[in-house]
Amino acid sequence: MAKNNITKQADNFPQWYQDVIREAELADNSEVRGCGIVRPYGLKIWELIKAELNRRLEDDGVENVYFPIFVPLENLMAEKDHVKGFAPELAIVTHGGGEELVNKLAVRPTSEAAMYKTYARWIQSYKDLPLRLNQWANVVRWEKRPRAFLRWSEFLWQEGHTVFVSEDEARLEVDKILNIYSDIYKFMALPAFIGRKSESEKFAGAVMTKTTEIMVKDGKAVQGATSHYLGTNFAKVFDVKFLGADGKFHLGHQNSWGLSWRSVGALIMGHGDDNGLRLPPNVAPVQVVIIPIYKNDESKEAVMLYCENIKNDLAKSYRVKTDEREDLSPGFKFNYWEVRGVPLRLEIGLKEVESKSVSVFRRDKETKELINLSELKTSLENLMLDIHNNLYQQAKDFADSHIYRIESLDEIDGRLGWFEASWSEDPESEKMLKEKYSMVSRVLVPENENKAPKNKKCFITGKQAKHDWYFAKSY
Amino acid sequence: MAKNNITKQADNFPQWYQDVIREAELADNSEVRGCGIVRPYGLKIWELIKAELNRRLEDDGVENVYFPIFVPLENLMAEKDHVKGFAPELAIVTHGGGEELVNKLAVRPTSEAAMYKTYARWIQSYKDLPLRLNQWANVVRWEKRPRAFLRWSEFLWQEGHTVFVSEDEARLEVDKILNIYSDIYKFMALPAFIGRKSESEKFAGAVMTKTTEIMVKDGKAVQGATSHYLGTNFAKVFDVKFLGADGKFHLGHQNSWGLSWRSVGALIMGHGDDNGLRLPPNVAPVQVVIIPIYKNDESKEAVMLYCENIKNDLAKSYRVKTDEREDLSPGFKFNYWEVRGVPLRLEIGLKEVESKSVSVFRRDKETKELINLSELKTSLENLMLDIHNNLYQQAKDFADSHIYRIESLDEIDGRLGWFEASWSEDPESEKMLKEKYSMVSRVLVPENENKAPKNKKCFITGKQAKHDWYFAKSY
Incomplete structure (x- = not known):
């Protein structure tokens, strides 16, 4: 055990992961077995990932939709491979509004079976295609061996569900989405291995699955996101057909694709070290933390004023926070924000005030330098970029040297x-x-x-x- | 029935509401009784409301969190008024992962009972207070008489859950949040009547409820959002206590407050007319729609180029869309976007190209004017503001004259x-x-x-x- 209550990675990586999640206040156990609570610091990371992915999808013409959390069991049963894959993981609602339900409902484990009957109603002609919708939602897959972010019974994700006239168009989109997912991992400074899944590992009901695999720091893999070509498997079952330009009816070619808050798990395991999280600036809830250091009331006033000016200046460009807590030592605060992986820490005492400078600590390399106030903004820009690149390169070098x-x-x-x-x-x-x-x-x-x-x-x-x-x- | 398949408000207001939702493609019925599907155009309105409210709450220091969708039934049963209020509306999960559950779970109807045991664990001392968390989530309350957006069995909302040292602080926050809700309705150009609920109408388990009530265009009320002072009712049950500055343990004073996508229902009913939706610019998924009008290939080229330049210029400031569909007449398109309540429509034909001008139709007043291209940006700025103000004033005049x-x-x-x-x-x-x-x-x-x-x-x-x-x- 180190100063920070975190097990060393080399001693027990899964324990290190749990310790970091607890100490950085990313998540907590809930009252419901298998389900977790995502705390503000952890949820903010997910919100930053989500915002970037949503922007990318909207730019690509995908629109958001919301379907109910419940799926009639009979719909789920309709596609034989799909039900085989998901039946063991379902949560079943048997009572509603004080009465036993005649038709039992499943809490959605994924929404193919919830959406495609409606798609069949919406799609009449080839002019209605492609239909490209996405949903940000919670889904439930009962987990016997839960693990924070990576394997909770309930998780948040996005699920895209699209319909095309032709197989070619559908398969092109599978790759396009896969590349977007790969970019999202780059955004998190994580290199992804993208490509095809084997027949046994593909999505239940799909013709083909492509995946985004991340190597994490104990050499294991995390499946980061998947993009499926469903062929006409579901279209046959749910009658998703359209009148073609040739005047005949055809089955739609369908895809589905998803990225969840597992990505936060991959991020933690992909960059963290024995001192806790290391966050790339893009997904850091706090990008710069300012720690004021003073010994008496007189120095306090000068230091706090200096800190406030810097904070106000930086707040235009960064998510910045000053740790003003009175009853905690600078050393405690250094550790507190190191565990939380904040990319840059500014240490400001009388020395810095008097020399018109700032001591800047970067979390990724654990190095410190004194920077002139006049050069701070330019230096920070460069440092942010360099931290991102360094984290990416470290993860890439690790992966390349561990195959x-x-x-x-x-x-x-x-x-x-x-x-x-x-x-x-x-x-x-x-x-x-x-x-x-x-x-x-x-x-x-x-x-x-x-x-x-x-x-x-x-x-x-x-x-x-x-x-x-x-x-x-x-x- | 008018040209647009929408019942007149005066003939049957609830039917008008359903017709608008269908024709504007805001929402649809789902496979699950009582639950709806929110389509992209409707969901975008909610996302715009959500973004504004989230920004306001973050500015006020509230942090987002995510708790599980399931609540152990025994937790829900713990507060006697709370359970009386919600028991009849619960959806119950009895089976998970292929097995019957020993401890049955409710799908959260609201999260007091899901969160506060954990709050008790997080809160030790007065230094941990105030604790101000918010959750964007889906909740389920079984509805016997569902109505789109206003009364579906599942709905999306935010629920804030806060804990304070004193009753005074808690009650101050009740009003602060109420004012934020009132501002959110102003953002939607809707005046809200804010104030206290009666004892019978208050939230199940609360000491006091304050509400945001909207008068809609058939003179009925829609409860737009509520802000509750829970006192120590839940704190007693879930043991939410803290060590005070006085060295003694005290119960926390709690609030909860929520705004849901009912707000979209209030928006539709508060502004719509016999031609469909009328959207204030702040929450319009499309703020400006451009309709190109041409008779032959030659005029088409000139018109489309002109449209494209205007679109690119306006896209920097507005959500703008050109309706380029080939097989539909301008008249059809006019109606299509009127039903969808787009605040401004630009009609562009050869006449406009040649006179370097644009015909601008405003949805709220159904008036049209010719505006010089050189003045377009300034005019649009003024028009957007004027549309917002006009919609607000109309709603306010209606409310004031119908009490x-x-x-x-x-x-x-x-x-x-x-x-x-x-x-x-x-x-x-x-x-x-x-x-x-x-x-x-x-x-x-x-x-x-x-x-x-x-x-x-x-x-x-x-x-x-x-x-x-x-x-x-x-x-």
């Missing part, structure tokens, strides 16, 4: 990281891998999809390999 | 509007009024709270009257 090429199962060992292997894509082999090694395929990246596997033989079955895939344990 | 002073029950007749009467505040008399006249007290405004009633005798009971109250039918 190990293997040719056979024997080579899977305790190394932190992912394994790259040539694989037959045989579902049975993946099942075995999951059971014996707690590991599945994470993603087939485009570079590997577009070339022959390095080894002709599958590393598990010895049969013909199809591509080089990444395999990893995951959260 | 009738009565001295006895006999005077209650079919007049559109509210009745003002001197009242004893006797709960039994209010019950009778509700049963026989479908009417209850709406609000005691501060002007009437701070003076003696005009009549010493209660208009119902003949007993001693306490104040002059407003009474009305409501949605």
